[in-house]
Amino acid sequence: MDERLDYAPCGYISLNDDSTILEINKTLISLLDYELQEVQGQHINLILTRASKTFYQLYFFPMIRLQEKVEAMYIALKAKSGQEIPILLNASRNEREGKFFNDCVCFPMKERYEYEQALLTAKRETDQRNRMKKKQIEELDLLRNELECKQNELLELNEKLRKLAETDGLTGLKNRRCLQESLTSTINLHAGGSQPVSLLLMDIDYFKDINDTFGHMTGDRVLQEMGRLLEEESRKEDVAARYGGEEFALILPNTDKFEALKIAERIRWHVEQADWGKSAITISVGAATFVPGDTESSLQSKADNALYASKNGGRNQVTHASDLKL
Amino acid sequence: MNQNTLIRNNVNVTGKGTKAMIFAHGFGCDQNMWRLVAPAFEENFRVILFDYVGSGKSDYNAYSSTKYQDLHGYAQDVLDICDALDIKDAIFVGHSVGSIIGILASIQDPSRFERLVMLGPSPCFLNDPPHYKGGFEKEDLEGLIGMMEMNYIGWANYLSQVIMKNPERPELYQELEESFCSTDPTVAREFATATFFSDHRNDLQNVTVPSLILQCSDDAIAPIEVGKYMHSVLTESAYALMEATGHCPHLSHPEETIRLISDYLKSVADQDSLNG
CATH class of the missing domain: 3.30.450.20 (PAS domain)
Structure with missing residues (x-):
């Protein structure tokens, strides 16, 4: 060589x-x-x-x-x-x-070999860390998704509960508690401005007789049908509610006395005309329209007085509180 | 699907014969490994060369770490090719892990294969004392993979970043491609694991296709004991100890390799005609 x-x-x-x-x-x-x-x-x-x-x-x-x-x-x-x-x-x-x-x-390449080994080790550790980080991020994402799902379920559940809480089980109308809240917010919303607000209170005439004669089942069906009819008659912004027993209420935002009476009369007429099967059914209606100084409770008691007047006046009629003689 | 398989596995078909002869490369390279042997069979056979998905000029997009986590994924490549070319009763020639891949394919669908020819096969590289000597301890194989890492696969991410950051230097990619038989480093690591840490000894008893074992003298990867072990377990297997040393007789001793395969095929053909 x-x-x-x-x-x-x-x-x-x-x-x-x-x-x-x-x-x-x-x-x-x-x-x-x-x-x-x-x-x-x-x-x-x-x-x-x-x-x-x-x-x-x-x-x-x-x-x-x-x-x-x-x-x-x-x-x-x-x-x-x-x-x-x-x-x-x-x-x-x-x-x-x-x-x-x-x-x-x-x-x-003894020294270079050592450098490269060290580099490779560092690289492996970094890779390992990155893999772990990626895995952790995936786990977090999974948890976040789960949380979101649970939250949505909770929201849905709450919405269901809210509806249940404000709904009358028998008629599907709003219940008394919800009516109270709606009335307060409607008055708060409109009382300040120039928009009138009216309230109708309706009571089925001789309802006790229906129950006594035909049984509670029939009574319940009448209440349900009344609820359906009221729903049908109310406009989008109106709030129809079961006030208690055989008594119903209808909040009429943006509605003056004249208009309120028209609506009340139409409902009364429809109830009278409807086919109730075994016996005729009528309602008495009391109406009241918000005037300055009114509160939701004064409005309710005015409507209640008007309803009372309709009952006393022979039932199956509409009375507006402002027409009552003091 | 057929056309896809042929492109996916970079299948090349040559030869004047009708009987199919499939050449399956081993770990670390591609169909080029058969360059000195396959042409000798073109006169009488339909010669089929291919690259496994993840090797050579196969479609790397078809690679999946899950499918190719063990050798069954590679065996499926072989069966897909048989399906695509409508192959029955083929002579399958496998090198090293390619033999085991052929064995797995033949168990799954024996009708595709008439004979298996295996160069330096090993069903299990790890020693399993006291009865089995694969030739390697776990540390040996880890040392091997460590050496692969030092050479290439460990630096793969860095290298590919260097290449991406230097688009004006295409020769970098060229060099890289040449340097390790264009094997993708991630694939290489997973193929190495599938190859060297697998144990297919239990599959051997399920092989029904007759076979020839070509055992190299002094093979650091598949020692003589392993070849003898395979011969003892495989039914209808023939065994030939080659003069060739090393692990790649088809590269180091192509003439001897060709001769032994031809003699074997001729002898079994004679036998068949006698029996028939």
């Missing part, structure tokens, strides 16, 4: 396709701490670590055969003492006198 190559500042080794070591320079031999005759003619496995032997078969050999060169491959050599020597290796496949040689140069 050329002396310059023999002592070059890199290892040189030439292999045949059986991976037999044909030539090896002094630099590499001394790096491995062998004598020339101990390695020449031997299989490359002699100077490879366990992992490198496999790696050589899996990567080095196919590459040098198929691509005729190998560049910057990291493997580990095994010195005579068994010590591992990480090296970087370049190889090319060359033909000389009709034979093929896989010529390799290599140099130790």
Whole structure:
């Protein structure tokens, strides 16, 4: 071997396709701490670590055969003492006198190997952390979704409860409590402005007789039908409610006395005209319209007085509170 | 689907024969590994070369970590190709893990295969004392994967970022592609795990297709004991110890490889005609 190559500042080794070591320079031999005759003619496995032997078969050999060169491959050599020597290796496949040689140069990369190991370790840790972070974010997302679902369920439930709380079970109209609230808010909304507000109170005439004669089931059906009729007669912004027993109420926002009486009369007429089956049914109606100084309770008591007057006046009629003689 | 499979697995069909001969590469490379052997069979066979999904010039978009977490996913590739080319009674030639992939495919659908030829097969790389010697301890395999990481797969993300940040330097990608048989690093790691940490010894008894085991002398990856073990468990298996050393006789000793496969196929053909 050329002396310059023999002592070059890199290892040189030439292999045949059986991976037999044909030539090896002094630099590499001394790096491995062998004598020339101990390695020449031997299989490359002699100077490879366990992992490198496999790696050589899996990567080095196919590459040098198929691509005729190998560049910057990291493997580990095994010195005579068994010590591992990480090296970087370049190889090319060359033909000389009709034979093929896989010529390799290599140099130790002990320190670089340490750097790279440290970098790889750091990278693995980062990857691991990123994976964990991703997993945690996914878990959080899942929890957030669950929370949202639960919240929506809760909102729906609350909405259901709210409806139940303000609805009269038998007629499906608003109940007394809700009527009270609606009346307060309607008055608050309109009393300040110039919009009139009216209230109708309605009572089914001789309802006790219906119950007594035909039974409570029939009585309930009459109440339900009355609720349906009232719903039908009320406008979108009106609030129809069961006031209690056989008594009903209708809040009429933006409605003056004249209009309120018209509506009341129409309802009374419809009730009288409706087919109630076994007996005729009529209602008495008391109406009141908000005037300055009124409160929701004064308005209710005026309407109540008017209803009383309708009852006393012979039932099946409408009376407005402002027409009562004081 | 058929056309998709052929593109997905970069299937190449050559040869003048009618009987199909499928060549399945091993871990770490692609169909190029058969360059010195496959052409010898083109005269009498319909030669089929392909890359597993995730190897060579296959469609990497078809790769799924779940499907290819074990060798059954790769066996499905083989069966898909048989289906796409309407192959029956093929000669299947597998290298290393490619042999085991062929074994799994043949168990699933024996009608596709007439013979299995296996170069350096190993059903289990790990030692399982006291009765089985795969040749590797767990640390050895971890050392191997560590070496792969140091060379390539560990740096994959960084390398791909470097490439993406330097679109004006396409040669970077070119170099990378050449450097490790264009195997995607994520896939390489998962394929390595599927290959080296699998144990298919129990599958061997379910193989019904006759086979030939080509065992290399002095193979660091599939030692002679492993080849003998396979021969003892596989029914109707023939065994030949090659002069070739190493793990890639189809690259290092193509003539011997071709001769042994041809002789085997000829002998079984003679036998069949005698029996028939």
